[in-house]
Amino acid sequence: xxxxxxxxxxxxxxxxxxxxxxxxxxxxxxxxxxxxxxxxxxxxxxxxxxxxxxxxxxxxxxxxxxxxxxxxxxxxxxxxxxxxxxxxxxxxxxxxxxx
Amino acid sequence: xxxxxxxxxxxxxxxxxxxxxxxxxxxxxxxxxxxxxxxxxxxxxxxxxxxxxxxxxxxxxxxxxxxxxxxxxxxxxxxxxxxxxxxxxxxxxxxxxxxxxxxxxxxxxxxxxxxxxxxxxxxxxxxxxxxxxxxxxxxxxxxxxxxxxxxxxxxxxxxxxxxxxxxxxxxxxxxxxxxxxxxxxxxxxxxxxxxxxxxxxxxxxxxxxxxxxxxxxxxxxxxxxxxxxxxxxxxxxxxxxxxxxxxxxxxxxxxxxxxxxxxxxxxxxxxxxxxxxxxxxxxxxxxxxxxxxxxxxxxxxxxxxxxxxxxxxxxxxxxxxxxxxxxxxxxxxxxxxxxxxxxxxxxxxxxxxxxxxxxxxxxxxxxxxxxxxxxxxxxxxxxxxxxxxxxxxxxxxxxxxxxxxxxxxxxxxxxxxxxxxxxxxxxxxxxxxxxxxxxxxxxxxxxxxxxxxxxxxxxxxxxxxxxxxxxxxxxxxxxxxxxxxxxxxxxxxxxxxxxxxxxxxxxxxxxxxxxxxx
Numbered sequence: 102x103x104x105x106x107x108x109x110x111x112x113x114x115x116x117x118x119x120x121x122x123x124x125x126x127x128x129x130x131x132x133x134x135x136x137x138x139x140x141x142x143x144x145x146x147x148x149x150x151x152x153x154x155x156x157x158x159x160x161x162x163x164x165x166x167x168x169x170x171x172x173x174x175x176x177x178x179x180x181x182x183x184x185x186x187x188x189x190x191x192x193x194x195x196x197x198x199x200x
Numbered sequence: 201x202x203x204x205x206x207x208x209x210x211x212x213x214x215x216x217x218x219x220x221x222x223x224x225x226x227x228x229x230x231x232x233x234x235x236x237x238x239x240x241x242x243x244x245x246x247x248x249x250x251x252x253x254x255x256x257x258x259x260x261x262x263x264x265x266x267x268x269x270x271x272x273x274x275x276x277x278x279x280x281x282x283x284x285x286x287x288x289x290x291x292x293x294x295x296x297x298x299x300x301x302x303x304x305x306x307x308x309x310x311x312x313x314x315x316x317x318x319x320x321x322x323x324x325x326x327x328x329x330x331x332x333x334x335x336x337x338x339x340x341x342x343x344x345x346x347x348x349x350x351x352x353x354x355x356x357x358x359x360x361x362x363x364x365x366x367x368x369x370x371x372x373x374x375x376x377x378x379x380x381x382x383x384x385x386x387x388x389x390x391x392x393x394x395x396x397x398x399x400x401x402x403x404x405x406x407x408x409x410x411x412x413x414x415x416x417x418x419x420x421x422x423x424x425x426x427x428x429x430x431x432x433x434x435x436x437x438x439x440x441x442x443x444x445x446x447x448x449x450x451x452x453x454x455x456x457x458x459x460x461x462x463x464x465x466x467x468x469x470x471x472x473x474x475x476x477x478x479x480x481x482x483x484x485x486x487x488x489x490x491x492x493x494x495x496x497x498x499x500x501x502x503x504x505x506x507x508x509x510x511x512x513x514x515x516x517x518x519x520x521x522x523x524x525x526x527x528x529x530x531x532x533x534x535x536x537x538x539x540x541x542x543x544x545x546x547x548x549x550x551x552x553x554x555x556x557x558x559x560x561x562x563x564x565x566x567x568x569x570x571x572x573x574x575x576x577x578x579x580x581x582x583x584x585x586x587x588x589x590x591x592x593x594x595x596x597x598x599x600x601x602x603x604x605x606x607x608x609x610x611x612x613x614x615x616x617x618x619x620x621x622x623x624x625x626x627x628x629x630x631x632x633x634x635x636x637x638x639x640x641x642x643x644x645x646x647x648x649x650x651x652x653x654x655x656x657x658x659x660x661x662x663x664x665x666x667x668x669x670x671x672x673x674x675x676x677x678x679x680x681x682x683x684x685x686x687x688x689x690x691x692x693x694x695x696x697x698x699x700x701x702x703x704x705x706x707x708x709x710x711x712x713x714x715x716x717x718x
Contacts, residue, residue, distance in 0.1 A: 108410075115403055122396050131392055138399035142406050149410035158409060161356050165402065168363045172395055175367045179374055179391050183384040185316040192392070195385040198459040 107148040114141035128180045128190045132173075139169045205270035211259065212269065214252040214283055215351075218344035221248020225337030234330075241336040242298045246291055248340055252347065253287040256280050265717040267353055271416055274353035274486070277713030281559050282350040282482040286475050289566045290343035292688050293471035296574055297335055301682030303377065303584075307331040308465045308577070310377045317380035326377070335375060338368035339471065346475055350482030353490070355405045355415035355440070358483055362401065362447070365479060366394050369472060373464035378584035386463025393446070393456045401443025407436030417491040424495045434498050440487060441499060448480035449529075450506050450536040451513035458521075461529035466585055469525060470573035473532050474566035481539055481562055485555060489546055490716050496547075503540055507640060510537030511647035518654045524576060524587045527654060528569065531613055534651050535565055538628060541644050545631025552635045556714040557627035560707055564612070564620035564699050571692030572609040578602055578679050586676035592658065594667030599678040603662045605693055610659055612696045614652040620699035627707065 114137060121134030143162045150158025184190045209216070225244050232240055265276040300306045309332040311325045345365030352358035374387025409415050411432035412423035424433060442453065449457040461469045488499055514534025521527040539561055545554025579586050579595065579602070586592070596603035612619035625648065629641045667675055681689070699706060 115399075118399070119396075122392070128388060128392065132395070135392070135395045135399055138396075139402060142399070142402045145403070145406040146409065149406065152410065153413040155413055157415065158406075161405075161409070161415070164356060164360060168360065171363065171367060175370055176391055176395065179370060179384070179387045182313060182316075182374065183388050186318065186381060186384060192388070195388055197382055197385055198389070198463050 104148055104152050107144060111141045111144040111148065114138075114144070126191045126193050128183075128192050131192060132176050132180065136169060136173070139165060206268060207270075208266060208268040208275070211266060211275040212273070213255040214259070214287065215344060215347055217251040217255055218248050218287070218340060218347060221245060221251070222337050222340035222344055224248075225340055229334055229337060237333045238298075238300075238331050241333040242294070245294050245336040245340045249287050249291040249294060249343055252343075253284055253291065256284040256287060260713075265715070267418075267717060271418075272354045272357045273348075273351050274417075274490075274717050275351060276717035277715050278482065278485065278555065278559060279351040281710060281713040282478055282562070283347045285478050285559075285563050285566060286343060286346045286350070289474045289478065289570060290339070290346070290471070292570055292691060293467060293475065294336065294339060295684040295688050296467035296470055296570075296577065297339060299467070299577065299682055299685045300331070302577060302580065302679040302685070305329060305377060308377055308467055309335050309372075309375045310380060310383075313375055317384065322380070332375065335372050335468075338372050342366075342368040342372075342471075343475065346479035349479045350486070352483065352486070353417050355408065355417070355420075358487070359398070359402060359405060362398055362443075362483075365476070366398065366447070369468075369476070370394060372468050373460055373472070375468075376463070376465040376584075379463075382463040383465065384463075386460045389456055389463075390460045397443050397446035397453070400439045400446075404436045404439030404441075404443060407432050407439065409436075411436060417486065420491040421494060424492065433495075437492055437495075437498055438502065441484070441502065444480055444484045444487065445506060448477060448484060448536050448539075449533055450540065451510040451533055452506070454510070454513065454533045454536075457533055458526045458529040461532070462523060462525045462587075466525070466573055466577045470570050473528070473573060474570040477532065477536070477539075477569075478562045478566055481543075481558060484543060485546070485558060486716065488543065489555065493546075500544065503543055504637070504640060507537050507540035507544065508643050510534065510540065511644055512537075515647040515650040518651060521654070522589050524589060524592065524658070525573075527589075527658075528572060528576075528613075531651065531655070532569065534647060535569075535613075537647065538625060538644055539565070541632040541637070541640050542628035544637045544640060545628060545635050547635040552631055553711070553714075554628070554631040554635070555716075556707070556711040557624075557631040559714065560703075560710040561624035561628050563706070563710075564624040564696070567692045567695045567699070568609050568612040568619075568621060571689060571696060572606065572613065574685055574688045574692065575602060575606045575609065577685065578681055579676050580679050581676045589658070589661060591676045593661050593665035594675075595662040595678070597667055598675070602678050605689060606662065607659050608693055608696060610655040612700065614655040615648050616652075618697075618700045620696045620703070623700055623703040623707070 118134045118138035146158040348361035370391040376383030446453040518530035542558030612621035615621040615625040
């Protein structure tokens with residue numbers, strides 16, 4: 102029964118991450134919020150692995166970590182390149198493409 | 201004692217070919233001398249994708265559906281059909297990447313992406329005739345990810361494939377040689393929104409796992425049959441579909457599409473428009489049919505609604521565009537809606553003709569849109585491609601052939617009879633009507649009519665307007681394409697015509713392929 106708490110915590114973390122992506126301006130912070138969402142998924146996976154008595158969930162958490170690490174590499178490279186050009190990592194400043 | 205998983209190497213051959221070529225490409229990038237690297241990289245990438253195409257076609261000879269790699273991969277008709285489509289379209293896109301005759305600096309890609317745009321060093325490098333070769337292994341990895349994506353029989357593999365196809369795309373969309381600020385901005389937007397969407401996909405995966413205790417598509421199906429559909433499962437399905445619809449650029453998850461299509465280098469845009477669409481819809485079809493085919497009522501209203509929104513948004517906003525790349529982006533959103541009418545045509549328990557129709561539509565749309573973007577790379581001004589509508593005025597008087605080819609592609613996108621676009625549209629609309637979704641087909645017809653207006657506007661502009669900038673002698677120039685782009689244009693134009701006039705054999709093939717395993 103107590104497993105529910107972990108699921109609720111994960112859902113709250115996921116929501117915080119999602120809201121953060123939508124309201125924060127700095128690309129790095131937005132990206133950190135995405136990472137928070139991925140990690141809340143990890144918590145959910147591990148909890149469900151415990152709840153269903155299968156080990157798959159724990160293995161999947163490792164996959165998610167690897168993918169998240171790869172995503173960090175690509176993401177930071179892209180954000181760095183735009184920061185060097187504009188001296189700003191704000192997503193509001195990147196506004197050349199619109200309508 | 202750990203048992204080795206069953207691996208059918210023959211069935212995996214297409215994937216091994218592409219991923220092998222990508223790994224070799226990385227090694228070439230590290231060890232081959234820079235001067236002669238470009239032809240080697242192009243050859244490796246083309247051998248990989250064409251090899252995959254040939255092995256997929258060989259697999260269809262005395263073909264047996266099977267699930268392999270310890271249940272993670274499904275090798276069945278739809279998987280092979282879509283893998284062949286992706287490999288073929290991918291090879292054509294790689295040819296566009298390899299074009300060296302059009303840009304005065306001989307490549308569409310930036311020499312050194314790490315140099316800040318607009319810095320003295322960047323201006324110096326702009327005219328240097330060095331070419332960037334890292335795009336080839338990156339694109340090959342993306343093609344491999346897409347081919348894995350349509351064959352994934354397991355949500356975890358689907359997620360990994362989604363990332364393998366997305367991460368290289370984020371990078372190469374930021375590598376344009378000209379208008380680098382736009383390109384970098386496109387990459388940032390695509391990356392942040394793409395990562396956001398894959399987090400949703402992943403949370404959906406976790407919830408489905410919690411509800412059924414497995415991420416195998418077949419197990420999910422039997423669990424939803426046995427235990428009914430509880431809240432967790434439906435919520436998980438919704439989140440999974442949101443993640444996939446984002447990749448397929450379906451409205452209301454489309455906001456990245458126009459920006460990224462406009463900002464990315466045009467060959468990359470062509471690649472994304474053609475191949476990513478095929479891969480995303482392949483995964484949507486497999487997920488909805490194999491895992492949730494018996495719980496059709498859970499996803500049908502959602503897909504029905506987003507199909508309508510997507511068609512209307514694509515068609516109406518397409519009308520207001522003044523940039524051709526952006527206009528084609530909205531056209532791709534509208535086409536995603538048309539494709540979803542085919543998904544609705546899957547019907548209860550998949551007995552409708554929607555699957556074959558959607559696969560055929562994906563093939564025709566991929567070829568046509570690839571061709572249209574290839575034409576865009578030809579018309580240039582001093583600062584790269586001339587994509588503003590006004591610059592295309594009177595193009596026919598300057599270059600009748602280019603205008604004629606573009607007209608063919610635009611007519612096909614509009615769905616005029618005797619082109620591939622018509623056959624594809626006819627097939628998906630018929631599938632939807634057979635499943636009783638005639639209101640959807642009606643909306644689709646109206647949206648096609650609206651969308652036809654903006655395609656025809658370009659044609660009218662090319663043929664009946666005075667040439668742009670003629671009086672000042674500064675209109676755009678029409679570049680003479682080198683061998684690669686010529687091949688792409690010839691193949692896509694021929695296929696667009698052929699699939700419109702004699703679509704029978706390919707439609708047959710799609711129908712015979714349209715049985716999922718699992």
